[in-house]
Amino acid sequence: MDPVRNPYAPGAGQRPPELAGRGRELDVFDVVLERIARGRPERSLMLTGLRGVGKTVLLNTLRSQAINHLWGTGKIEARPDQSLRRPVAAALHMAVRELAPRHRAPDRIEAFLGVLKAFAQRAVPAGRGGAAPKLRDRWQPGIDVPASSGRADSGDIEIDLVELLTDAAAVATDVGTGIAIFIDEMQDLGAEDVSALCAACHELSQLGAPLIVVGAGLPHLPAVLSAAKSYSERLFRYQRIDRLDRIAADQALCAPAEREEVEYEQKALDLLYEKSGGYPYFVQAYGKATWDHAPRSPITAADVRVAAPEAEAELAVGFFGSRFERATPAEREYMRAMATLALVDGEESGRDDMDAAVPTAEIARALGRKPASLSPARDALIKKGLIYSGERGTVAFTVPHFGRYLRTQPA
Numbered sequence: 001m002d003p004v005r006n007p008y009a010p011g012a013g014q015r016p017p018e019l020a021g022r023g024r025e026l027d028v029f030d031v032v033l034e035r036i037a038r039g040r041p042e043r044s045l046m047l048t049g050l051r052g053v054g055k056t057v058l059l060n061t062l063r064s065q066a067i068n069h070l071w072g073t074g075k076i077e078a079r080p081d082q083s084l085r086r087p088v089a090a091a092l093h094m095a096v097r098e099l100a101p102r103h104r105a106p107d108r109i110e111a112f113l114g115v116l117k118a119f120a121q122r123a124v125p126a127g128r129g130g131a132a133p134k135l136r137d138r139w140q141p142g143i144d145v146p147a148s149s150g151r152a153d154s155g156d157i158e159i160d161l162v163e164l165l166t167d168a169a170a171v172a173t174d175v176g177t178g179i180a181i182f183i184d185e186m187q188d189l190g191a192e193d194v195s196a197l198c199a200a201c202h203e204l205s206q207l208g209a210p211l212i213v214v215g216a217g218l219p220h221l222p223a224v225l226s227a228a229k230s231y232s233e234r235l236f237r238y239q240r241i242d243r244l245d246r247i248a249a250d251q252a253l254c255a256p257a258e259r260e261e262v263e264y265e266q267k268a269l270d271l272l273y274e275k276s277g278g279y280p281y282f283v284q285a286y287g288k289a290t291w292d293h294a295p296r297s298p299i300t301a302a303d304v305r306v307a308a309p310e311a312e313a314e315l316a317v318g319f320f321g322s323r324f325e326r327a328t329p330a331e332r333e334y335m336r337a338m339a340t341l342a343l344v345d346g347e348e349s350g351r352d353d354m355d356a357a358v359p360t361a362e363i364a365r366a367l368g369r370k371p372a373s374l375s376p377a378r379d380a381l382i383k384k385g386l387i388y389s390g391e392r393g394t395v396a397f398t399v400p401h402f403g404r405y406l407r408t409q410p411a
């Protein structure tokens with residue numbers, strides 16, 4: 001069928017033609033926004049899930065929802081080895097700028113921007129390496145108000161963040177709304193920053209201040225947060241973003257097709273679900289290839305079968321390969337051992353998805369190495385976001401079907 005009219009959108013953060021199966025999350029967030037605007041206590045939200053399940057897309061949708069409620073919003077993508085200070089300043093700047101036109105006292109906005117600027121300009125405190133601030137540390141936020149002093153500029157991120165977020169929330173209170181800061185890839189924040197963020201959320205919730213953080217990250221994000229502050233388990237509301245069930249996966253395929261007056265035969269949908277396992281990225285990838293190959297509506301199972309190798313080839317490059325290439329030879333060896341053991345465990349426990357968590361001790365045994373000698377490879381893979389440790393002493397792939405992919409790769 002006409003590839004120009006192909007509605008499907010495989011790709012990182014690509015808005016799907018139909019956001020299927022996330023009604024509950026959207027409803028929950030509506031209630032959160034309403035409650036906070038009325039001064040009711042609410043917890044910040046954390047979305048967790050594997051790669052490609054749609055965390056970024058959902059985060060962006062929640063942000064639109066907040067904007068529709070006239071909230072101020074800003075978004076950050078955390079990166080390993082990058083401090084939170086500059087990005088959070090930029091996100092709050094954006095959020096407050098959205099609220100400013102509705103504020104009756106411009107001097108209150110200016111006072112806040114002065115604090116924001118001081119916060120942003122606060123360089124890494126001397127004594128940590130003692131080196132002169134690098135160019136990027138002298139970054140000037142586009143704020144044409146002089147930096148104030150004595151607030152949010154101590155250099156201690158925990159103190160400063162609490163003060164800054166409290167002040168931002170006060171601006172939102174003035175205009176009768178709230179501020180939401182969205183943080184993607186949140187597991188990549190440094191330990192100090194995570195701690196500071198938890199402390200700030202804790203303080204804000206005690207004050208009943210209308211500012212929330214909405215985070216998204218890999219399945220071990222809850223562990224990262226509770227390692228920073230033990231109270232974080234009670235501080236955040238965790239929502240596991242998972243693969244789509246059959247009804248939602250069918251809807252993700254059928255609703256956009258219907259708008260183009262194209263239909264699927266039932267058998268085609270059966271096969272597409274079998275191939276995608278309901279993982280949103282795969283739903284889009286198989287949907288896209290199938291559309292391009294199908295000569296006419298309705299789309300048949302035979303069309304899916306013809307198109308599948310192309311979808312798989314594209315996934316092998318774009319989804320799996322790009323990640324696999326980030327690993328060193330030693331890390332690849334580690335993951336191969338994981339993939340083999342996951343298959344065995346999966347078969348033994350009769351799981352359909354053969355990417356089970358694997359005990360690290362078994363990996364060491366399979367590779368004939370001491371567990372401690374494999375720690376660097378494991379830690380590097382966690383840092384690269386390829387594997388995670390959900391339970392102590394085990395590791396699993398962050399990428400769905402990654403084990404299956406590795407088992408088809410020549411060593």
Ligand SMILES: Nc1ncnc2c1ncn2[C@@H]1O[C@H](COP(=O)(O)OP(=O)(O)OP(=O)(O)O)[C@@H](O)[C@H]1O
Pocket residue numbers: 009010011012013014015016017018019020021022049050051052053054055056057058252280281282283284
């Ligand atoms: N609810 C949904 N219905 C249909 N398709 C979806 C849905 N959510 C996401 N997708 C599609 O899945 C793909 C992956 O989405 P997204 O990039 O948001 O995942 P992610 O969880 O952020 O992945 P990563 O961990 O790699 O960042 C995109 O192509 C998107 O269009």
Ligand SMILES: [Mg+2]
Pocket residue numbers: 012013055056057184
């Ligand atoms: Mg993402």
